Amino acid sequence: QKEVEQNSGPLSVPEGAIASLNCTYSDRGSQSFFWYRQYSGKSPELIMFIYSNGDKEDGRFTAQLNKASQYVSLLIRDSQPSDSATYLCASGETSGSRLTFGEGTQLTVNP
Amino acid sequence: EPEVTQTPSHQVTQMGQEVILRCVPISNHLYFYWYRQILGQKVEFLVSFYNNEISEKSEIFDDQFSVERPDGSNFTLKIRSTKLEDSAMYFCASSALIGRGGGDEQFFGPGTRLTVL
Numbered sequence: 058q059k060e061v062e063q064n065s066g067p068l069s070v071p072e073g074a075i076a077s078l079n080c081t082y083s084d085r086g087s088q089s090f091f092w093y094r095q096y097s098g099k100s101p102e103l104i105m106f107i108y109s110n111g112d113k114e115d116g117r118f119t120a121q122l123n124k125a126s127q128y129v130s131l132l133i134r135d136s137q138p139s140d141s142a143t144y145l146c147a148s149g150e151t152s153g154s155r156l157t158f159g160e161g162t163q164l165t166v167n168p
Numbered sequence: 169e170p171e172v173t174q175t176p177s178h179q180v181t182q183m184g185q186e187v188i189l190r191c192v193p194i195s196n197h198l199y200f201y202w203y204r205q206i207l208g209q210k211v212e213f214l215v216s217f218y219n220n221e222i223s224e225k226s227e228i229f230d231d232q233f234s235v236e237r238p239d240g241s242n243f244t245l246k247i248r249s250t251k252l253e254d255s256a257m258y259f260c261a262s263s264a265l266i267g268r269g270g271g272d273e274q275f276f277g278p279g280t281r282l283t284v285l
Contacts, residue, residue, distance in 0.1 A: 091273065100259050100276040101211060145211065152265060152272050153199040155213040155224055 059084040063146050063159035071167050076133040078162050080146030083127070087148040090122055090129045091156065095143045105131060136166040170194045172277035174260050180283045181250055189245045189280045191260030200243045201261040201274060202235065204228070211259070217243065250284045257281050 060083045070076045082090075089108045093101035107113045107120040107129070119132040129148075133140055143161040173192045181187050193200050202214040215225040217235055234246045243262075247254055258281075261274040 089272075093276075100257075100279045103273055103275060106273050147211075149272075149274075153216060153218055153223060153263065155201070155216060155226070156203075156211075156274060157213070158211040160210045 059087075059148075059157050061146055061148055061157050061159035063144075063162045065160075066162040067165060068162055069165045069167060070136050072136060072138060074136050074166075076136045076140065076164055076166070078131040078133075078144050078146070078164070080129040080131075080159055081127055082129065082146075082148045082157075084148065084150070084157070085127065086150050087157075088151065089149045090120070091147040091149070092118075092120060092129075092131045093145040093147060093158075094140075095145055095161065097143075101145055133164075136164075138166045138168050141165050170196075172260055172262055172275055174258075174277040174280050176280060177278065178281045178283070180285065183252055183284055184249050187247050187250055187282065189247075189258050189260075189282070191243045191245075191277055192241050193243055193260065193262030194264075194275060195241070196264060197262035197275075198265045199223075199263045199272070199274075200235075200237070201263075202245045203259045203261060203276075204256040205259065205279075206256045214245070214258075247282075250282075252284050255282055255284045 064079045092105040105120040107122045113120045117134045121130045145161045146159040147156040200217040205211045215229045257279045260277040263272040263274045
């Protein structure tokens with residue numbers, strides 16, 4: 058059974074702090090990794106994707122991938138109250154393949 | 169910015185009835201997907217569709233489910249005889265064929281909340 062595990066949370070950080078979200082995956086065949094943000098009652102919104110080992114930065118977001126450790130993380134710098142949401146980690150194998158999602162980590166950014 | 173659209177936003181049906189959920193994927197995308205999310209649970213894959221046929225399906229996607237691309241824009245999910253446990257949010261997603269050796273980014277629609285009574 059291919060699984061994606063996320064730190065259970067909930068995670069609470071003050072405004073302006075760095076939020077760190079973590080994810081591990083069991084399928085060594087996974088090639089691509091995605092972070093989605095999901096507000097309550099809404100659909101997943103893609104915020105970052107990463108295919109190669111190392112870091113990938115996009116604005117306030119940095120995704121990190123370590124395939125040897127089967128570990129993915131998302132850092133959110135200068136956290137804002139509007140970042141308060143559930144963050145979903147997902148993995149995929151090949152182009153067009155299913156995504157396997159984790160349970161999500163609920164993040165609250167306190168003003 | 170192009171986006172995936174879904175109709176209806178909310179569907180209420182009686183157990184045993186058939187429902188059809190509709191999606192319009194992003195226009196230049198070639199892969200289409202259905203996922204579902206039962207309240208409080210993780211997002212689960214149902215089926216993927218490429219080149220007018222199912223490319224992959226999960227164990228959830230049994231004979232009660234079917235998908236179709238009836239024209240050049242719509243992508244539908246039919247549940248033939250709904251059960252109480254089919255109550256969930258159903259998300260359509262689409263992705264482009266880029267072929268960089270990984271799963272291409274999937275963009276999700278707003279979802280259809282299905283309530284089976």
